[in-house]
Amino acid sequence: MTFRQARWDEPAVWDLAPPRGADRPPEISGIPEKLRRKEAVRWPELSELEVVRHYTRLSQMNFGIDTSPYPLGSCTMKYNPKVSELLARRKGAAEVHPYQPEETVQGSLEILWRLERILARVTGLPEISLQPAAGAHGEYAAMLMVRAYFRDLGEIAERTEVLLPDTAHGTNPASAAMAGFTTREIPSKDGCVDLEELRRAVSKKTACFMLTNPNTAGLFESDILEIAEIVHGSGAMLYYDGANLNAILGITHPGRMGFDVAHLNLHKTFATPHGGGGPGAGVLAANEKLGPYLPVPRVVKKGRRFSLDYDRPHSIGKIKTAYGNFGLDLRAYAFILSHGEEGLRHISRRAVLNSNYVAARLGKHLPRPFRTLVKHEFVLSGAPLKERGLRTLDLAKRLLDEGVHAPTIYFPSLVEESLMVELPETESKRELDGYVAAVERALSDTTENLHAAPRSLSVTRVDEVRAAREPLLSWKDLRATGAKVETP
Amino acid sequence: MPRWIPDEPGEESALLEALGIASTDALFTDIPKRARIGRMGVGAARDEPDVVGDIDRLLDKNKPLSKFSSFLGGRLGARYSPAAVDSIVSRSEFYTAYTPYQAEASQGMLRTLFEFQSLWVEMTGLDVANASLYDGATAAGEALLFCRRLHEGTRFLVPTSLPWEERSVLENYASGPGLRVEGIPFDDRTGRLDLDFVRAAVAKKDVFGVLADVPNGFGHVDEGVPDLKSILGDVPLVVAADPLSLSVLEAPGNYGADVVIGEGQGFGISPSFGGPLLGLFACRKEHVRSAPGRIVGATVDTEGRRAFALTLVTREQHIRRSRATSNICTNESLMALAFVVYATVVGPRGLAKLQAALAEKARTLASGLGAIEGLQAPRFDAPYLGDFTLELRRGTGEEFLDRLRRRKVLGGHPLKDPRPGGTGGPEQILVGISESTTEKDIQKYVRAARAAVEAVGRSA
Numbered sequence: 001m002t003f004r005q006a007r008w009d010e011p012a013v014w015d016l017a018p019p020r021g022a023d024r025p026p027e028i029s030g031i032p033e034k035l036r037r038k039e040a041v042r043w044p045e046l047s048e049l050e051v052v053r054h055y056t057r058l059s060q061m062n063f064g065i066d067t068s069p070y071p072l073g074s075c076t077m078k079y080n081p082k083v084s085e086l087l088a089r090r091k092g093a094a095e096v097h098p099y100q101p102e103e104t105v106q107g108s109l110e111i112l113w114r115l116e117r118i119l120a121r122v123t124g125l126p127e128i129s130l131q132p133a134a135g136a137h138g139e140y141a142a143m144l145m146v147r148a149y150f151r152d153l154g155e156i157a158e159r160t161e162v163l164l165p166d167t168a169h170g171t172n173p174a175s176a177a178m179a180g181f182t183t184r185e186i187p188s189k190d191g192c193v194d195l196e197e198l199r200r201a202v203s204k205k206t207a208c209f210m211l212t213n214p215n216t217a218g219l220f221e222s223d224i225l226e227i228a229e230i231v232h233g234s235g236a237m238l239y240y241d242g243a244n245l246n247a248i249l250g251i252t253h254p255g256r257m258g259f260d261v262a263h264l265n266l267h268k269t270f271a272t273p274h275g276g277g278g279p280g281a282g283v284l285a286a287n288e289k290l291g292p293y294l295p296v297p298r299v300v301k302k303g304r305r306f307s308l309d310y311d312r313p314h315s316i317g318k319i320k321t322a323y324g325n326f327g328l329d330l331r332a333y334a335f336i337l338s339h340g341e342e343g344l345r346h347i348s349r350r351a352v353l354n355s356n357y358v359a360a361r362l363g364k365h366l367p368r369p370f371r372t373l374v375k376h377e378f379v380l381s382g383a384p385l386k387e388r389g390l391r392t393l394d395l396a397k398r399l400l401d402e403g404v405h406a407p408t409i410y411f412p413s414l415v416e417e418s419l420m421v422e423l424p425e426t427e428s429k430r431e432l433d434g435y436v437a438a439v440e441r442a443l444s445d446t447t448e449n450l451h452a453a454p455r456s457l458s459v460t461r462v463d464e465v466r467a468a469r470e471p472l473l474s475w476k477d478l479r480a481t482g483a484k485v486e487t488p
Numbered sequence: 489m490p491r492w493i494p495d496e497p498g499e500e501s502a503l504l505e506a507l508g509i510a511s512t513d514a515l516f517t518d519i520p521k522r523a524r525i526g527r528m529g530v531g532a533a534r535d536e537p538d539v540v541g542d543i544d545r546l547l548d549k550n551k552p553l554s555k556f557s558s559f560l561g562g563r564l565g566a567r568y569s570p571a572a573v574d575s576i577v578s579r580s581e582f583y584t585a586y587t588p589y590q591a592e593a594s595q596g597m598l599r600t601l602f603e604f605q606s607l608w609v610e611m612t613g614l615d616v617a618n619a620s621l622y623d624g625a626t627a628a629g630e631a632l633l634f635c636r637r638l639h640e641g642t643r644f645l646v647p648t649s650l651p652w653e654e655r656s657v658l659e660n661y662a663s664g665p666g667l668r669v670e671g672i673p674f675d676d677r678t679g680r681l682d683l684d685f686v687r688a689a690v691a692k693k694d695v696f697g698v699l700a701d702v703p704n705g706f707g708h709v710d711e712g713v714p715d716l717k718s719i720l721g722d723v724p725l726v727v728a729a730d731p732l733s734l735s736v737l738e739a740p741g742n743y744g745a746d747v748v749i750g751e752g753q754g755f756g757i758s759p760s761f762g763g764p765l766l767g768l769f770a771c772r773k774e775h776v777r778s779a780p781g782r783i784v785g786a787t788v789d790t791e792g793r794r795a796f797a798l799t800l801v802t803r804e805q806h807i808r809r810s811r812a813t814s815n816i817c818t819n820e821s822l823m824a825l826a827f828v829v830y831a832t833v834v835g836p837r838g839l840a841k842l843q844a845a846l847a848e849k850a851r852t853l854a855s856g857l858g859a860i861e862g863l864q865a866p867r868f869d870a871p872y873l874g875d876f877t878l879e880l881r882r883g884t885g886e887e888f889l890d891r892l893r894r895r896k897v898l899g900g901h902p903l904k905d906p907r908p909g910g911t912g913g914p915e916q917i918l919v920g921i922s923e924s925t926t927e928k929d930i931q932k933y934v935r936a937a938r939a940a941v942e943a944v945g946r947s948a
Contacts, residue, residue: 005593010599012599012602012603013603013828013832014606019836023837025735025736025840025843025844026736026840026841026844028736028843028844028847028871028873029847029851029871030709030870030872031709031736031737031871032711032871034711034714034738034743035709035711035713035714035737035738035871036736036737036738037734037735037736037737037738037739038738038742040735040836040837040840041607041610041611041734041735041836041839041840042610042836043607043610043831043832043835043836044832044835045835045836045837046832046835048570048572048833051572051829051832051833052572052575052576054832055576055600055825055829056576056579058595058596058597058599058600059579059581059596060581060596061595061596061599062581062582062585062593062594062595062596062597063581063585063590063593063594064580064581064582064583064584064585065580065584065585066580066581066584067580067581067584070585070586072586072589075586077586078492079492080580080583080584081490081492083536083539083540085578085583086540087540087543087544087547088760089574090543090544090547091547091552091554092544092547092548092550092552093550093760093761094758094759094760095552095553095554095566095758095759096550096552096553096759096760096761097553097560097564097566097759097761097762097898098564098759098761098762098763099560099562099564099901100551100553100560100898101889101890101893101898103893104550104551104555104556104893104898105550105551105761106549106550107546107547107548107549107550108547108550108761110546110549111543111546114546118530121528121530122528122530124525133622133623133626133763133764133765133820134622134817134818134819135818136805136815136816136817136818137622137626137815137816139815140815143664144660144663144664147663147664169806169817170804170805170806170807170808170809170812170817171806171815171817173805173809173810174805174808174809174810174812174814174815175815176810177664177810177811177815178633178661178664178814178815179663179664180663180664180665180666182810183809219518220518220519222518222519222520224520224523225520225522225523248519250525250528251516251519251524251525252519252523252524252525253525253528256523256524256525257523265818267818271492273580273583273584273822274584274585274586274587274818275582275583275585275820275821275822275823275825276582276583276586276587276588276594276597276600276821276822276825277585277586277587277588277597277601277619277620277818277819277820277821277822278587278620278764278818278820278821278822278823279763279764279818279820279822279823280818281763296907297906310906310907310908310910311907311908313908316660317656317659317660318625318653318656318660319626319657319660320622320623320625320626320657320763320765321563321564321623321624321625321653321654321657321751321762321763321765322564322653322761322763322765323761323762323763324762324763325760325763325764326760326763327758327760327761327763327764328763328764330543333543334539334543336530337531337533337534337539337542337543338490338492338533338534338535338536338539339489339490339533340489340530340531340532340533340534341527341528341530341531341532341533342489342532342533343489343490343493343533344528344530346489346493347493349512349515350493350500350512352512352515352516353500353503353504353507353512353515354503356507356515357507360506360507361506373515373517373518396590397590397592400590400592405590405593406590406593408589411806425493426493426494427494428494428496429494429496429502429503432503452790454592454593457592457593457595458592458595458596459591459592459595459789459791459793459795460592460790460791461592461789461790462591462592462787462788462789462795462796462797463787463788463789463790463795464787464797464799466787466788467785467786467787467796467797467799468785468799468800468801468802470787471773471776471785471799471800472787473605473615473616473617473773473776473783473784473785473786474602474605474606474609474615474616474617475603475609475610476606476609476610476615477786478786483786483794
């Protein structure tokens, strides 16, 4: 297969019709001179067709799930069902304002309420808030809840530390630190939490242990019940990072594993589109201890009527405007209805089957650092490439030339030259075999070709070092240097 | 079960066979029995037509904005978006992509985000914008933490009139590092910030940042905001600006703002019951290494062609972990795309014309409502653009709005904090105008308001 991405010599939007500027915007009565804009916003005046062509051309220089398998580990890039897109654009969904009176938004409230009830069953944690805008935002809100809980217990002065494994997503320590905790990493043993290290680290200082299960090495933490016991033994909370929930739907859940609070990424497990970087939706799920601390308002049902309840004296308050990313909640609800109980379980069974199949095949070419039974994703090491003067980065770039996206690379960091691969349940065996064949072709290609990759995309290898050393961060910067977009 | 999971006959058995196992049960032996669950109680799968039918029935219980004459305004609007915006946002090369970690495969999104950053830089008069935050309120929270990295102190000053939701979000962002958010009082007649209060607070050397919003929480434009920086000296000034207002108002960077944030929902993003939204953030170039969020930079490829990549990543959580400038990972990139497409389709002249038209209609409505005894509109003697505050002398805002609703008018939203023990105070309603507001809608509002006030008078 030969792959060629579109390669438009498309100028930047401002070079399509260089703005004259200078025109003064109209005067608005009452606005004093010192607050009036002196010059119109410097931006081009284009016809609608020119705008549409410009962004259509840019879109053709972009990979998405709809164009290519996208096996980013821990990102769960599955098919985004089109029916969800259709429903999210209905008038009754899109043209509803969050500050409309409750009587006029009963449908939206009922959808939020129904989704919350389902997610309570999926997580085994009874109290749900859909307010956080993304996974990291949910983590952060959860850490604020843990803080508020220990403040009410009178223990916050002592419980200052959040523990996490060295395989944790970077957002975990960042969220804990933003919530005012110090963080401490627990070394792993064979890719999983080392119980002895955990026992040594847990103390009266511990506020919380943050864990994802399966972890970022793709391994299920089989000692999870002991982990919960150790953490709870010191009075600390156990937090579930739901980024990897796709492996365990209907098989186990955070509640049964002993977690007190969790976040879920609707844009991973529940197939809402990631939008090239966002929006996401980071659902919070909590047990009875932490539930009272969830953000307000909570959606409640009284008789047949749904309303927003602000009367939660222990709540941390708001962490975002309105009630969460409703457009994504609706998409996730459609996704869950479509699968049902059996379908949700089937998702995880097939995702784990896909993962083990590809892991077994690719394991013949690159070393697998841990045990071979993996969950929805797995890790390989690109270390042997070094013998050829190559790195994992070169393999990743060469894969792009095959018309497939690269895996997550250089994470988790405890594996040298790591690649983290996740091909979820929506990828067929044909696509999996195609991906394996692409990796095989890439590995058997010449060293020179790997260094020179990619060659079939809109640009060749991008100089990221220069981007950081000589930052050009806007048109204003380009103007200052006289640089254009389409040519250097 | 949906067609989304492949089920070609023989396919799954071929996968199992390759692994030498009989069923997928063999793949879950690492999950201890005691940790297993039984049925979740989620219900059976539905076919696509049923799902569409079910959800349409639920959505039919909503009354969308088009069923009313709507005057909901403030930070979240209900403004019209040209169809071209959704057409571009619906291109699945954009919406089904992940964060552009592999720059070469993602030039389309990277270039779009670079254009988005450039637009916010032009609008604000600052140097650097990030590739988006979650919403205007969390942008304020990030701005607070950003200011603390630039300046010592424990106190962050914000207008007392800041919308309660934003104040609550800010207090959460402040709580981690043990910082305090304090309200700046305002003049009762004009709603203007008390600059003497700010001067006195700053003199105590413990203020690390000040936030002012344009328009403010009352929808009015505070003429004192451009004078703030001369009082603050090296204390950072954050201006929370409505993007549309910047088509006619001075770029805050030109009057000393160090950070300009905003809520971008009005630019091509449907209200969708409050999300997704779009957080805007710009700062000065010398502070960029303290900035939160993803940033796209221009560079070149190996052939010297212009190329783009995520840059200055050592600020971020995946590299810096607990010492990152922010925990943000997923942002609102697709909404940033909507923002830049909207602004480009409408164009700078179109934006200014739109803002002027909204201001004109707002004045007509305010004078109509102001003529009714028992109402004060606009509540403050200060300029305004598309929003203003209405104050009731009798009855509650809820009751007033409920009476309007029965006449198919959504008259605005109450400014009060709805939480028990929240701010009491006068019965004030924020009223807003949109493109769809007609002369007839305005007359309808005025008639309905007069009837509502009279009804309250009778029942009192």
